[in-house]
Amino acid sequence: MAEVLVYVDHVDGAVRKPTLELLTLARRIGEPVAVHLGAGADEAAKVLGEHGAVKVLTADAAEFADYLVVPKVDALQAAYDAVSPAAVLVPSSAEGKEIAARLALRIGGGLITDAVDLEAGDEGPVATQSVFAASYSTKSRVTKGTPVITVKPNSAAPEAAPAAGTVEQLSVTFGKLATGTKVVSRTPRESTGRPELTEAAIVVSGGRGVNGAENFPLIEALADSLGGAVGASRAAVDAGWYPHTNQVGQTGKSVSPQLYIAAGISGAIQHRAGMQTSKTIVAINKDEEAPIFELVDYGVVGDLFQVVPQLTDEVKTRKG
């Protein structure tokens, strides 16, 4: 069976959930071979193997952390040369897309970004994409070279599928461009202890209606009662009430949780672009004309300062 390269997104060997989803999708096309760059390959290999990776190709070098993007492209290309896969799958993060694009250009293969589903087709993998703020769904395929496809988080449920997950060293020679952009310093983000926004099953977002940073704890409390992540509209982020990393929408994160709750958000097209594919959508807004209500499964027209705390209390009571 043909092999499919899967680029692993991880933090020191802790594999992030979107990679496990990719392994599930990869098995529809062929045998997944994971590419793990940086530290922690042995730890990662266990999880990758449990989810279907027959092999884990790994390389560790200072270049991966010290220079932007290109060293990882060099390594992924080395894996491509070693395996000659039927397709290359990369998680759709900002960095993932850049890596995928440069690889596609180098190997002369077509590029599809932000797939939300993937199936095998007669003429290679068929990718589903959600475009124009999710108002259209398209099916595309690559017609030249090896397909390079980036896949959004929450595109499939990770399935256990035990495979060998044998770790093999990958030998990488860095090209001249690899050291072009130096990472001079790095300030890691503080962990909030909440689920990752793009991976969370439940997201609670606040907008301009939250009316100040001092009120965001209301949104956080609701998120915490449900075990969810916290999001924000651009208006709330631009006002400095919540960090940009939590922005949902066209220029922020795109989320696709089981449940999305929007409080004090009007539902502008650019916000919708990042949440429209959520399974269940709920909104709380005092303006019954707010466009967000066109999307909702359940909406409450009311003051969020009344509704949100009451909801949080009720959730806590019901959960005991």
Next chain:
Amino acid sequence: MSLRIVVCVKYVPDATGDRHFAEDLTVDRDDVDGLLSELDEYAVEQALQIADEADSEDAAEITVLTVGPEDAKDALRKALSMGAHKAVHVEDEDLHGTDALGTSLVLAKAVEHVGYDLVICGMASTDGGMGVLPALLAERLGVPQVSLLSEVSVDGTTVTGRRDGDAASEQLEASLPAVVSVTDQSGEARYPSFKGIMAAKKKPVESLDLSDLGIEADEVGLDGAWTKVDSATERPARTAGTIVKDEGEGGKQLAEFLAGQKFI
């Protein structure tokens, strides 16, 4: 020697309008109003700021570049009225349906034709929104990629900037020539002044076609694309949900709904 800055700007269908696909499954650019992609205004703004910070008035020359249909001139005019010095428009019938890899080829050739020390792009186009062109352009030009910056500055022949990623915020540094992309966190774009709008009318716009850039028709366009859209289906409108007015029990009613859906 002045710093030669090329800003890549895209003309896109208005996102607040009704966007559709044409029969050949390319983006319908005829029936919708277009404009300069808002995210590329940030790129123009950063170019202007870098030029402002340069020592003397002619220390930097800003060229705005677009690849797109006739109407894409509107995007160039807007950028010129913001303060860019000159414009280059690559237009050719054979470009219809070009994919990202093809567009990067055209942009790379055009950037080389203009001559550059620094290329500045937006973070993503607001229509296709792949966010890959800056990386592709850097790969093609063989220069450093310094992308997704929320802060950028140029000092001599060094470009530095801050990239706010998911896991960390990184301070980056590269030597010119380089390709940069900036996010919408990099600073509000200025509005064109009346004087700027008038001045823009006299600024030079160079038109180029594929043969000017030495590109063959079959390297671009629908036929040259390495990907194919087989179908585009309009997403069914979401079925109307339940909407209640809060009369004191709104939070509890919502909890009831969430419990019914097994979220609690």
